[in-house]
Amino acid sequence: MLYVLAYLLFASGPLLALLPGRRIPLIFAWITMTAGCVLMIVQGALAVGGPVEQSLIRWALPIIGTFDFVQTPLGGLLILITAVVFATALPFVTRDATVFSTGRRTLFLAIVMLTLVSMIGFFSASTIVSFIFSWELAALAIWGLITFETRHSKPVAAGLLTMALSELGSLVGLASLLLLAGAAGTTQLNGIAAAIPHLSPMLLLITGLLAFFGFGMKAGIVPLNVWLPAAHGTAPRSISPILSGATLNLGLYAFLRIDAPIALHQPDLGLVILASGALTALIGILYALVERDMKRLLAQSSVENMGIATAGIGAGLTFAAYGHPLLGGISMVAGLYHMINHSTFKTLLFLGAGGIEVATGTHNLDQLGGLMRRLPVLGGFFLAGAFAIAALPPFNGFVSEWLLLESLLRVVEIPVVPVRIAFAISGAVLALTSGLALTCFIMLSGSALMGLPRTAQAAGARRAPHSVVIPMGILTLLSLLLGLAATVIIPVLGRLAAPLVGADPTATLVPAFFHNTSRIPRAVQQALDAIGAHVGAVFMPVRSLIVMHLDSTAPVVYAMSAALTGVVLALMLGGVWLVARGLRRRRSSRNILWDAGLARLRPEMTYTATTFVAPVRVIFAGFFHPHIEVEEERQGAFVLTRSYRGVIANISDRAVLSPIIGGAMAIATLLARMHKGRMNTYAGYILLAMVLLLVIVAAGRG
Amino acid sequence: MSFWPYFGLKRGIKTTSWPSAKEQSPGITPGRPRSASNASSNATTQLCPTGALHPVETGVSVDLTHCIHCQRCRQGPHALPWEDDVAWTVNAGTALSPLGYRFRRSLHVRYIDAGACGACINEARLLDAPVYNLHRLGIFITASPRDADVLLVAGPITNAMCTAVRKAYSAMPHPKRVVGMGVCAINGGIFGENFACVGGLQKIVPVDLWIPGCPPPPLAILHGLLAVVGRTQCTTAEELP
Ligand code: SF4
Ligand code: SF4
Numbered sequence: 016m017l018y019v020l021a022y023l024l025f026a027s028g029p030l031l032a033l034l035p036g037r038r039i040p041l042i043f044a045w046i047t048m049t050a051g052c053v054l055m056i057v058q059g060a061l062a063v064g065g066p067v068e069q070s071l072i073r074w075a076l077p078i079i080g081t082f083d084f085v086q087t088p089l090g091g092l093l094i095l096i097t098a099v100v101f102a103t104a105l106p107f108v109t110r111d112a113t114v115f116s117t118g119r120r121t122l123f124l125a126i127v128m129l130t131l132v133s134m135i136g137f138f139s140a141s142t143i144v145s146f147i148f149s150w151e152l153a154a155l156a157i158w159g160l161i162t163f164e165t166r167h168s169k170p171v172a173a174g175l176l177t178m179a180l181s182e183l184g185s186l187v188g189l190a191s192l193l194l195l196a197g198a199a200g201t202t203q204l205n206g207i208a209a210a211i212p213h214l215s216p217m218l219l220l221i222t223g224l225l226a227f228f229g230f231g232m233k234a235g236i237v238p239l240n241v242w243l244p245a246a247h248g249t250a251p252r253s254i255s256p257i258l259s260g261a262t263l264n265l266g267l268y269a270f271l272r273i274d275a276p277i278a279l280h281q282p283d284l285g286l287v288i289l290a291s292g293a294l295t296a297l298i299g300i301l302y303a304l305v306e307r308d309m310k311r312l313l314a315q316s317s318v319e320n321m322g323i324a325t326a327g328i329g330a331g332l333t334f335a336a337y338g339h340p341l342l343g344g345i346s347m348v349a350g351l352y353h354m355i356n357h358s359t360f361k362t363l364l365f366l367g368a369g370g371i372e373v374a375t376g377t378h379n380l381d382q383l384g385g386l387m388r389r390l391p392v393l394g395g396f397f398l399a400g401a402f403a404i405a406a407l408p409p410f411n412g413f414v415s416e417w418l419l420l421e422s423l424l425r426v427v428e429i430p431v432v433p434v435r436i437a438f439a440i441s442g443a444v445l446a447l448t449s450g451l452a453l454t455c456f457i458m459l460s461g462s463a464l465m466g467l468p469r470t471a472q473a474a475g476a477r478r479a480p481h482s483v484v485i486p487m488g489i490l491t492l493l494s495l496l497l498g499l500a501a502t503v504i505i506p507v508l509g510r511l512a513a514p515l516v517g518a519d520p521t522a523t524l525v526p527a528f529f530h531n532t533s534r535i536p537r538a539v540q541q542a543l544d545a546i547g548a549h550v551g552a553v554f555m556p557v558r559s560l561i562v563m564h565l566d567s568t569a570p571v572v573y574a575m576s577a578a579l580t581g582v583v584l585a586l587m588l589g590g591v592w593l594v595a596r597g598l599r600r601r602r603s604s605r606n607i608l609w610d611a612g613l614a615r616l617r618p619e620m621t622y623t624a625t626t627f628v629a630p631v632r633v634i635f636a637g638f639f640h641p642h643i644e645v646e647e648e649r650q651g652a653f654v655l656t657r658s659y660r661g662v663i664a665n666i667s668d669r670a671v672l673s674p675i676i677g678g679a680m681a682i683a684t685l686l687a688r689m690h691k692g693r694m695n696t697y698a699g700y701i702l703l704a705m706v707l708l709l710v711i712v713a714a715g716r717g
Numbered sequence: 718m719s720f721w722p723y724f725g726l727k728r729g730i731k732t733t734s735w736p737s738a739k740e741q742s743p744g745i746t747p748g749r750p751r752s753a754s755n756a757s758s759n760a761t762t763q764l765c766p767t768g769a770l771h772p773v774e775t776g777v778s779v780d781l782t783h784c785i786h787c788q789r790c791r792q793g794p795h796a797l798p799w800e801d802d803v804a805w806t807v808n809a810g811t812a813l814s815p816l817g818y819r820f821r822r823s824l825h826v827r828y829i830d831a832g833a834c835g836a837c838i839n840e841a842r843l844l845d846a847p848v849y850n851l852h853r854l855g856i857f858i859t860a861s862p863r864d865a866d867v868l869l870v871a872g873p874i875t876n877a878m879c880t881a882v883r884k885a886y887s888a889m890p891h892p893k894r895v896v897g898m899g900v901c902a903i904n905g906g907i908f909g910e911n912f913a914c915v916g917g918l919q920k921i922v923p924v925d926l927w928i929p930g931c932p933p934p935p936l937a938i939l940h941g942l943l944a945v946v947g948r949t950q951c952t953t954a955e956e957l958p
Contacts, residue, residue, distance in 0.1 A: 604890065604891060606887055606889075606890075607884060607888060609861060609863055609884070609885075609888040610884070611881075612829075612878075612880060612881025612884045612885055613880075613881075614880050
């Protein structure tokens with residue numbers, strides 16, 4: 016019922032935009048679409064807490080087969096996230112839609128709504144047909160969004176690249192689904208999952224890998240993620256938050272839906288997912304560090320975050336496959352948690368980037384600077400988002416990344432040495448990624464918000480629109496809540512992870528009495544004290560959470576208490592405040608800024624984003640493989656201008672795409688040799704072919 | 718494969734033990750003329766290219782803040798006596814006392830080249846060489862005036878460097894001392910005051926100590942830096958016979 020109402024509201028939004036007028040129709044459209052999103056949020060929340068499966072649509076279409084949609088708790092979570100992202104991004108979308116003419120703005124809003132609807136469909140698909148149908152619909156809608164501003168050639172190229180790679184991914188994924196369906200004899204996803212234990216391991220590995228890398232294309236998993244920064248970086252500024260915050264989750268959901276059941280019976284697949292995730296994270300953050308364009312930087316960082324979430328999922332599945340569903344559940348919770356976190360702070364940051372673009376007209380970091388003073392509110396929220404994504408407590412990024420690293424350490428429970436090595440390397444890579452992410456987001460916020468404005472545009476920044484700032488505030492609050500109330504959210508996610516890995520970590524590991532701490536027996540408390548675990552509720556009001564694994568030497572995997580976090584935070588902030596006050600009281604002298612004795616400190620002399628990350632560039636020079644492009648403008652023998660440009664080509668471009676393109680070109684040149692362009696030759700070919708055919712036919716007869 | 722540990726151990730410690738003991742290696746200092754009761758003081762004073770020698774009733778006085786130890790007055794029939802001490806530091810006239818006890822073994826120096834000819838910086842650079850090793854005396858060179866206790870300036874203060882010196886001075890935290898090094902910093906030296914330079918550090922920032930010489934040898938600079946914290950004593954600028 017709610018669905019129907021929500022869909023009607025979604026559809027009426029674009030239609031309302033058809034009304035004549037400039038702002039009023041769009042305001043109406045915004046209201047109805049937001050109302051639809053709110054309904055979807057409610058529906059998603061209900062689904063998260065609802066029963067395991069609830070049928071929505073059951074159609075048996077001719078030829079293509081069953082076309083079913085169901086509502087699951089996991090799908091509900093993704094719908095919830097998606098709807099929140101859309102709801103917070105819609106004000107900016109409708110604001111930017113005012114520049115289009117009436118027809119175009121209707122089309123624009125319709126594509127936005129189509130994206131949302133197809134995503135909801137994808138998250139509730141229950142047969143291969145509905146799955147692929149929604150997936151393709153979403154791909155089409157995303158392509159429409161990226162290329163909507165067709166005035167420039169860049170978005171078109173990016174859109175085509177996205178489309179090509181996305182279709183390649185879909186084909187690979189579809190092949191895997193068809194193989195599975197053929198082997199299982201049903202197109203129902205649940206039926207396939209049920210049949211998986213009886214399929215051959217080889218088939219499972221192949222289909223699992225195909226599905227992972229095929230659907231992983233959408234989440235920016237290596238090797239083919241070049242499209243992501245190009246697409247998200249050139250998409251209309253109001254669309255980027257949706258693309259990064261919401262649509263990337265499509266890929267993750269596909270892993271959870273298709274790969275998770277396979278990986279439970281094929282441990283190698285889980286390892287591949289984990290390793291690819293870790294590698295993706297590292298590659299993403301490395302390229303984020305060398306980006307100068309704020310939007311492209313954020314897109315690269317999305318690659319990183321998708322990698323982290325994927326690694327969590329992979330680790331969870333590996334644990335579960337090796338008979339540790341509880342540990343697997345914790346990793347899976349970390350992965351899911353990171354997915355939620357990424358959606359909040361990436362939407363926040365992309366909205367911030369959009370707001371900065373509205374205020375200054377640019378999103379090039381080298382042209383910004385000093386915005387904190389000019390856009391204090393937006394700057395503050397942006398900074399909060401940067402804190403969250405850099406995994407600094409008390410924001411949410413910290414919770415999931417820490418949980419993931421802690422859970423990876425529990426690999427000591429798996430006796431297989433190669434698995435341990437893979438986990439150790441992945442853990443190290445993820446830790447390195449966190450460090451680099453910190454550098455990256457200090458660089459981003461520092462060079463955009465602090466220092467001197469580097470251009471007149473940045474110096475004359477106008478007020479940021481409310482349609483950006485208010486949603487950013489909501490998302491900041493959400494980030495903070497997700498960081499502080501982790502103990503409330505982890506059990507919910509634990510319940511969602513249960514069907515994927517076979518056990519709910521929080522329900523099983525945390526005995527019920529932790530949820531009602533007044534009834535903890537004294538003996539248990541003492542035992543917990545002895546191992547250093549803290550049962551906060553004895554003196555802390557809000558629920559604490561301890562995730563444990565009892566039969567080993569270091570049993571506590573994860574322990575946290577929202578109230579304690581709050582207390583520590585208050586103490587820390589209070590301490591800093593006291594120290595700062597004490598310092599201010601001390602005799603101090605005020606001096607001019609030390610600028611190395613220049614006559615005047617010019618903005619371009621200050622520390623830029625490039626200088627900040629120069630050490631990273633130097634350390635990873637072998638990886639970045641930078642080269643200098645020389646361009647010459649000549650007139651006869653005279654060189655008029657010669658310009659040099661440092662270029663860093665993406666490794667997947669270098670290592671995967673270029674060889675493929677080169678190979679294809681080589682084959683084409685080889686084939687081109689046949690084409691002499693002379694009629695006689697072609698006639699000769701035809702004769703040859705005919706003779707060959709006749710010989711074959713005659714041989715077949717004989 | 719590098720063998721520096723082996724060679725280093727084989728060579729032993731070469732660092733000078735100055736100021737606890739006198740350093741007498743050849744060439745450690747160019748030396749300076751001393752005033753003398755000289756009969757033909759006029760003839761001697763005319764030898765000096767920088768006007769550092771003045772005739773007085775009792776003989777010839779040497780204005781050490783002008784002498785570039787060119788050794789002209791060391792030759793000939795009326796040669797002045799020569800000394801090879803390194804205690805060259807001169808009080809520049811501010812009444813500031815030496816930096817206190819806390820700085821005795823932790824003195825941070827910011828060096829500024831304000832148009833020096835290159836010889837002064839060469840000598841200053843040698844402070845960090847193994848032979849002189851300023852760190853053993855608790856003296857350190859810093860990159861930023863924010864961390865510096867002493868501003869060590871060489872050169873005749875070209876117009877272009879005026880702002881830099883002034884800014885560096887004001888960027889230093891209190892207490893701070895300024896040391897001018899080389900006769901250029903004192904009065905322009907061989908460059909004097911001209912269209913391109915101010916000729917004298919005193920004209921821009923208040924100066925506490927001078928280290929005369931052109932250039933002053935490393936030990937003389939060390940002497941000056943130690944004088945900043947009161948570990949050595951200043952001498953007089955003008956030597957009277
Ligand atoms: S050594 Fe000094 S005093 Fe003697 S002539 Fe040279 S500059 Fe003048
Ligand atoms: S004092 Fe002498 S050595 Fe030093 S900068 Fe001046 S001319 Fe050069």
